[in-house]
Amino acid sequence: MVDVFPKYYQRMFEMISGLYLKYQLRTVLELGCDVGHFVGFLREQGFLAEGIDGKLDTYRDDLRNFLHQGPITDIRKVFGDRQFDLIVGQGVVCFGSQFDYSYGKRSNLGYLVLLSVTDSQVKKQLEGNVKEKIEFILKSSFNQLTPGGLFVACENIAITDRIGFTQETAKKLGYEILVYGKQEAILQKPK
Numbered sequence: 365m366v367d368v369f370p371k372y373y374q375r376m377f378e379m380i381s382g383l384y385l386k387y388q389l390r391t392v393l394e395l396g397c398d399v400g401h402f403v404g405f406l407r408e409q410g411f412l413a414e415g416i417d418g419k420l421d422t423y424r425d426d427l428r429n430f431l432h433q434g435p436i437t438d439i440r441k442v443f444g445d446r447q448f449d450l451i452v453g454q455g456v457v458c459f460g461s462q463f464d465y466s467y468g469k470r471s472n473l474g475y476l477v478l479l480s481v482t483d484s485q486v487k488k489q490l491e492g493n494v495k496e497k498i499e500f501i502l503k504s505s506f507n508q509l510t511p512g513g514l515f516v517a518c519e520n521i522a523i524t525d526r527i528g529f530t531q532e533t534a535k536k537l538g539y540e541i542l543v544y545g546k547q548e549a550i551l552q553k554p555k
């Protein structure tokens with residue numbers, strides 16, 4: 365595997381390779397694609413891959429037609445009714461990632477994090493918002509999947525990262541659970 369993107373993507377690629385043998389996977393959307401190296405790699409492997417990220421400050425110029433700026437909590441805003449066989453997210457449905465995206469240093473809401481250290485109500489509010497965001501990501505992805513399509517999440521950037529949704533939440537949104545572990549999940553939209 366090429367090493368232009370971080371090593372932790374290896375696991376995501378292994379998961380996709382395993383699924384490719386069993387399911388018809390052609391169109392792929394990567395949530396939180398960042399500069400787009402993994403999208404580029406998947407395209408080299410023959411997938412019709414595209415990516416979406418809220419903060420595409422820098423991106424691979426050769427992929428400009430396949431990388432889109434927008435909210436992964438509301439993918440429809442960018443893709444309308446388009447559906448994908450596979451939606452993948454590396455480092456996006458864990459608590460830390462959504463917390464950082466919403467309240468980190470590139471957000472103007474960072475003062476709330478400081479406030480949450482001393483104010484338990486604010487802390488509770490922020491945690492609730494992050495949980496809701498993760499649910500929006502799952503819900504939005506469900507709508508953009510073809511029937512039988514797969515949602516694959518891998519949360520292994522740090523050893524302490526965890527999948528940030530419960531099996532109950534995924535089921536409530538209509539998914540079937542194929543795999544659910546501490547750092548990885550595979551969900552399917554029923555046919």
Ligand SMILES: C[S@@+](CC[C@H](N)C(=O)[O-])C[C@H]1O[C@@H](n2cnc3c(N)ncnc32)[C@H](O)[C@@H]1O
Binds near residue numbers: 455
């Ligand atoms: C932790 S980084 C992971 C980047 C890349 N997938 C990787 O693993 O190296 C999370 C990425 O998802 C994007 N992201 C996170 N939450 C988002 C949201 N709610 N809407 C749009 N983009 C989001 C961030 O801008 C960032 O590029």
